[in-house]
Amino acid sequence: MTAGLQIWNASGQLMLDATQRIGRIKGSQHLDGNGGHIDMDLSDGTPFWSFQPDFLFKHINGNSPVPVVSISSTGVVWTYSTPPNGDYLYPITGYLFWGCY
Template identity: 75%
Template sequence: MLDATQRIGRIKGSQQLGGISGSISMDLSDGTPFWSFQPDFLFRHISGISPVPVVTISASAVTWTYSSPPKSNYIYPITGWLFWGVY
């Protein structure tokens, strides 16, 4: 049952993230932007030191970069799907 006092999100796009930074221009001015990241895995190495995507979203673009791990050994960035939209 839909409560008319709630908002429903609309997915406007998605992108498979492969461990490198990127950006997509997108008009998200018709609502409040949101994003969700669904990882393919949590950790590929037992150390658990895996760079995660850092997402920034605005009314005109979705941008992601990867955090820097504390060590340079066994760097396996967390890959997965990034979804964004408005509600």
């Protein structure tokens, strides 16, 4: 028997069908403004990631490098974008989550 979630609207039209793919969170990491990586076997599905920032802008100058994430079947790598100048840097920190569908 198939398991999952299906949602229909009042007209009986299927709005959401999650019986095929359900994401499984495999790990998380708080990003502090420095690049890094985590080696992990993500070969049992299609890898995905999501970043939840602590803030969007911390200073009026807007010099806030964002994380650039790369994911593959062997792990997760993140770096930070190059800012326009090196003065008053406020990298966007937050939580990175990853997993597989």
